[in-house]
Amino acid sequence: MSQVKPQASPRTGRYLVLLGQDDLKASIRHLSSLAQITIRQRSSTSADALDDACALVFDQIGVAFIRCTDQERSRIAAAAGGNTILAVEPERTVYAIAHASHQKRVVKPLKRAAPDSPTDTATWGIRAVGAEASKQTGKGIRIAILDTGLDLTHPDFAGRAIESRSFVSGQPVQDGNGHGTHCAGIAAGPAKPKGQPRYGVAGEAELYIGKVLGNEGSGGDGSILEGIDWAISQGCAVVSMSLGSPVQPGEGYSAVYEGVARRALAAGTLIVAAAGNESQRPEFIAPVGHPANCPSIAAIGALAEDLSVAPFSDGGLEGNGGEIDLAAPGVDVLSSWPAPELHHTLSGTSMATPFVAGVAALYAQADSNARAERLLKRLEDGAQKLQAPARDVGAGLVRAPGAA
Known part of the structure; x- marks a missing residue:
């Protein structure tokens, strides 16, 4: 029996960052310094309306949703694996x-x-x-x-x-x-x-x-x-x-x-x-x-x-x-x-x-x-x-x- 090879899901150009929750505020500060972005709380805007050069933080799950330049993304990705930035991934389209x-x-x-x-x-x-x-x-x-x-x-x-x-x-x-x-x-x-x-x-x-x-x-x-x-x-x-x-x-x-x-x-x-x-x-x-x-x-x-x-x-x-x-x-x-x-x-x-x-x-x-x-x-x-x-x-x- 063969396996299907489905098409890859489109990426949106935005990124997901899993933050360390031991000290979430410290993780947010580290992310902000790496990407030079403004941090917003979930209640102030919606994810799909996110502006350039800002991040939306979901406090319950410890995830930041960001728009950033390729250079900023590279800096964030390089920091992944520590205590504050755990993972960085591109956003996918879901259906x-x-x-x-x-x-x-x-x-x-x-x-x-x-x-x-x-x-x-x-x-x-x-x-x-x-x-x-x-x-x-x-x-x-x-x-x-x-x-x-x-x-x-x-x-x-x-x-x-x-x-x-x-x-x-x-x-x-x-x-x-x-x-x-x-x-x-x-x-x-x-x-x-x-x-x-x-x-x-x-x-x-x-x-x-x-x-x-x-x-x-x-x-x-x-x-x-x-x-x-x-x-x-x-x-x-x-x-x-x-x-x-x-x-x-x-x-x-x-x-x-x-x-x-x-x-x-x-x-x-x-x-x-x-x-x-x-x-x-x-x-x-x-x-x-x-x-x-x-x-x-x-x-x-x-x-x-x-x-x-x-x-x-x-x-x-x-x-x-x-x-x-x-x-x-x-x-x-x-x-x-x-x-x-x-x-x-x-x-x-x-x-x-x-x-x-x-x-x-x-x-x-x-x-x-x-x-x-x-x-x-x-x-x-x-x-x-x-x-x-x-x-x-x-x-x-x-x-x-x-x-x-």
């Missing part, structure tokens, strides 16, 4: 993963029709993960969905207390794409949506919507990291990221994202991310994409209704973090969609990821000590073993607590 190269194959509008039978009260995905059988609802647990936003007027979310923030300059949280609304619905849509089978896992979880991708479905690493910083500051137990960019076979993971993910775990926040849709099975399998290939981020693969691996789902071809951790429903998945359609069926590892986030919220509600690494272990221990190799499904199909 809503269901809108990747296989869009025509994996995105399908929902045909408006009644459920197949009177007993079909939930989608196949909800049944597969056992959400209906669980006593937990996600109540009191905060889930961050970092994506294209949410249709804040959607009737399925009426009356819900939803916190939201846009990290995309000039665009409100309101979802002009649909991808974010779909993912939010899978993770935490209502248990009894009007006129539709149940499609949401944790219907009483508290939603934190971070718009980190523009309405066209793309954005930069800076906005993603800004969203993670915000989610940690809000006390979110899980961050769901159905986004990323392809990597070359043999390419390593981002040291900046890995540092951020470790700091998130230390703060009690688990990050789950879509593995990517670049495979064309059985001809070839693409490696898990960025940033899901980081060791401390849970990479999620996609399954079809018969629990076979979805043909587009990327696989764990690389060690040291490039493995799949868990799998979840990712083919023909019904969820919410912006008006006027209100509901759509999509396919992708983007859909599998919020299933895991929703189930994580159920485990977090069931056990107040299940956070960060412990939460991931609960997910893995409770997963249903599958016939597919671990490189494609990790620990197996994610299953809700209490599911038979």
Whole structure:
């Protein structure tokens, strides 16, 4: 079986700097002296609107996002590896993963029709993960969905207390794409949506919507990291990221994202991310994409209704973090969609990821000590073993607590 060689993700010309957190102020001063730049706090501007010759610092995760000259970048890179400047990387462009190269194959509008039978009260995905059988609802647990936003007027979310923030300059949280609304619905849509089978896992979880991708479905690493910083500051137990960019076979993971993910775990926040849709099975399998290939981020693969691996789902071809951790429903998945359609069926590892986030919220509600690494272990221990190799499904199909 051959491997696909995906195109490299475009760079934006801006840079990410992982700062030492033992003395963050000293790290910031060192960065400022190296690059002769003005330091701004996250609250004063957004990452994608960053001016030249300045840096935006995300305090929770200890990352600076900068524009600088090549000479300044060289000075910063030369200082990397010490106690103040730990890593320097170019910013990549990232994408809503269901809108990747296989869009025509994996995105399908929902045909408006009644459920197949009177007993079909939930989608196949909800049944597969056992959400209906669980006593937990996600109540009191905060889930961050970092994506294209949410249709804040959607009737399925009426009356819900939803916190939201846009990290995309000039665009409100309101979802002009649909991808974010779909993912939010899978993770935490209502248990009894009007006129539709149940499609949401944790219907009483508290939603934190971070718009980190523009309405066209793309954005930069800076906005993603800004969203993670915000989610940690809000006390979110899980961050769901159905986004990323392809990597070359043999390419390593981002040291900046890995540092951020470790700091998130230390703060009690688990990050789950879509593995990517670049495979064309059985001809070839693409490696898990960025940033899901980081060791401390849970990479999620996609399954079809018969629990076979979805043909587009990327696989764990690389060690040291490039493995799949868990799998979840990712083919023909019904969820919410912006008006006027209100509901759509999509396919992708983007859909599998919020299933895991929703189930994580159920485990977090069931056990107040299940956070960060412990939460991931609960997910893995409770997963249903599958016939597919671990490189494609990790620990197996994610299953809700209490599911038979």
